[in-house]
Each structure stands twice: as C-alpha cells, then as structure tokens.
Amino acid sequence: MSKTVRHKTAETPPSRRMPNRAVTPFFEKLAATIDAPVTELNYHSNFELLIAVILSAQATDVSVNIATDQLYPIANTPEAILALGEDGLKNYIKNIGLYNTKAKNVIKTCRDLIDKFDGIVPDNRKDLESLAGVGRKTANVVLNTAFGQPTMAVDTHIFRVGNRTGLATGKTVRIVEDKLVERIPEAYMLDAHHYLILHGRYTCQARTPKCGACPVYMECMFKDKADFATQ
Structure with a gap:
C-alpha cells in the first residue's frame, strides 16, 4: 500500500x-x-494550564512545554506576564506556531483575568470563552483538566x-x-x-x-x- x-x-x-x-x-x-x-502539557496551576492550552492551538505539546518551561519560572501569573509585555512574551514563545497572534491573545487574556475575574481562572464555559484565544475546545480542556468537569x-x-x-x-x-x-x-x-x-x-x-x-x-x-x- x-x-x-x-x-x-x-x-x-x-x-x-x-x-x-x-x-x-x-x-x-x-x-x-x-x-x-492526563494532559502532557506541563503546568502547576489553573492559570498555567489555561495559558499552555491557548498556546497549544495548532502546535505540539512538546513545543509548548519547551516554551513554558522557560516562561513560567519567570512569569506564571497574569500580573507577571503583563509585566513582560507582548514583545517580552514573544521571546519565550517564538518557537510555537502563530506566536504573534498567541502573544496578543495571552496579554489580553491576562488583562481580562485581572480586570474581570480578580486574576482567577473562571470555572464556567461562558466566562472562559469570553477570554481572548479561548474557544470551545480550549474551554473544554480547562473545565475537564482543571475543574474535573465531564x-x-x-x-x-x-x-x-x-x-x-x-x-x-x-x-x-x-x-x-x-x-x-x-x-x-x-x-x-x-x-x-x-x-x-x-x-x-x-x-x-x-x-x-x-x-x-x-x-x-x-x-x-x-x-x-x-x-x-x-x-
């Protein structure tokens, strides 16, 4: 064949x-x-999981882990990633496909988490899907993996x-x-x-x-x- x-x-x-x-x-x-x-993405908090899943769209878990293993020791909260800025974030995720768009989405998501959700990752679909870069698939992963929803x-x-x-x-x-x-x-x-x-x-x-x-x-x-x- x-x-x-x-x-x-x-x-x-x-x-x-x-x-x-x-x-x-x-x-x-x-x-x-x-x-x-379990997921093969590396994470230690609901926020780290959310960002990793956003980055994993049209990318391999391996490439995401390479990036986040460098990023998270430096910035693993919405406030810390906002402090990096979009260009600073790009330096950590440039090995991932579509990193320019993903950097914009992650920065906007971090800002919305702080402004709308007190820096806490929402545990419901409506609020998760209101975040930049989060569609139904990403929301489903977070709801299942972080919050144990079926x-x-x-x-x-x-x-x-x-x-x-x-x-x-x-x-x-x-x-x-x-x-x-x-x-x-x-x-x-x-x-x-x-x-x-x-x-x-x-x-x-x-x-x-x-x-x-x-x-x-x-x-x-x-x-x-x-x-x-x-x-």
Missing part, C-alpha cells in the same frame, strides 16, 4: 458505527493500557479516532463532540478526553495507525484495519 493511499484511508470515516455493546469494552481496554490519562475537547486526534473507530462519526468537530458525550459511559467520561487523545497520538496515528498493537482492535470499525495490522 502506497503512502498516499495510507493517508487517504486513514482519514476516511468508517462505513459502520461502533455497536453499543462494544463501547464499554472499548473504554475498559483503553483504561487498562493507558496508566496515566467535558469532551475534540482535537485532531480525537476527531480522527472518533471517526475511524466508529465510536463517533461526523463531518464537524461539534458533531463528533456531541456524539462522544452521548455515547461514552459515565464511568469513563471524566478521563475519556485523555484516553482518546493519547490513543490517537501514540497508537491510532494518522498516516500509519498501529493496528497490530491496538488494544481496541476488536471493537474498532476501521474498514482498513486488517491492512495496517500486517504492516
């Missing part, structure tokens, strides 16, 4: 929906193989896993999010975001999914999984 064909089939949604009876075993097996269903943040990995496995198929992120929230068993909802993102990052990869080593191979409805299992 050529590289071009692999990319095409890997991104094509499966023709069948995962049966309801397979959903719980799917998450049981992910839970049994993923010991730490939200589902759909990134490229989760969008791919949902469609490919048949767990939640849809042409838009919001459709996939709504279907995941509807189908994921309550016992796994809190950690489901991290189970799915880590599975997509390390096993159910875009171009060459590791079907031969996949713990949920039997539950997965990916129509070309047998081809990748023999690679």
Whole structure:
C-alpha cells in the first residue's frame, strides 16, 4: 500500500458505527493500557494550564512545554506576564506556531483575568470563552483538566479516532463532540478526553495507525484495519 493511499484511508470515516455493546469494552481496554490519562502539557496551576492550552492551538505539546518551561519560572501569573509585555512574551514563545497572534491573545487574556475575574481562572464555559484565544475546545480542556468537569475537547486526534473507530462519526468537530458525550459511559467520561487523545497520538496515528498493537482492535470499525495490522 502506497503512502498516499495510507493517508487517504486513514482519514476516511468508517462505513459502520461502533455497536453499543462494544463501547464499554472499548473504554475498559483503553483504561487498562493507558496508566496515566492526563494532559502532557506541563503546568502547576489553573492559570498555567489555561495559558499552555491557548498556546497549544495548532502546535505540539512538546513545543509548548519547551516554551513554558522557560516562561513560567519567570512569569506564571497574569500580573507577571503583563509585566513582560507582548514583545517580552514573544521571546519565550517564538518557537510555537502563530506566536504573534498567541502573544496578543495571552496579554489580553491576562488583562481580562485581572480586570474581570480578580486574576482567577473562571470555572464556567461562558466566562472562559469570553477570554481572548479561548474557544470551545480550549474551554473544554480547562473545565475537564482543571475543574474535573465531564467535558469532551475534540482535537485532531480525537476527531480522527472518533471517526475511524466508529465510536463517533461526523463531518464537524461539534458533531463528533456531541456524539462522544452521548455515547461514552459515565464511568469513563471524566478521563475519556485523555484516553482518546493519547490513543490517537501514540497508537491510532494518522498516516500509519498501529493496528497490530491496538488494544481496541476488536471493537474498532476501521474498514482498513486488517491492512495496517500486517504492516
């Protein structure tokens, strides 16, 4: 199978929906193989998490961690980052894609946190999404990771896993999010975001999914999984 064909089939949604009876075993097996269903972003406070997630849009966690590992020892509060200023902040995050726009958003977010929320990261969607650079996905990550709310943040990995496995198929992120929230068993909802993102990052990869080593191979409805299992 050529590289071009692999990319095409890997991104094509499966023709069948995962049966309801397979959903719980799917998450049981992910839970049994993923010991730490947590974010791979480095942070030590809700504010550090918020800024890291804003910076992670269209960037890797690795690149964000490289930047924040240098930034946070110097500035890890809204006041301290405002003191750096936009140009000063850019010096720390210039290894991250779209760093100019992200620097503007982070500065504005820090100002709004101070002026509107007493420097405290909000614990509700409405207030989080009022901050610069914070959309639904970022808000979902913060609500889930910082505040333990059962939200589902759909990134490229989760969008791919949902469609490919048949767990939640849809042409838009919001459709996939709504279907995941509807189908994921309550016992796994809190950690489901991290189970799915880590599975997509390390096993159910875009171009060459590791079907031969996949713990949920039997539950997965990916129509070309047998081809990748023999690679």
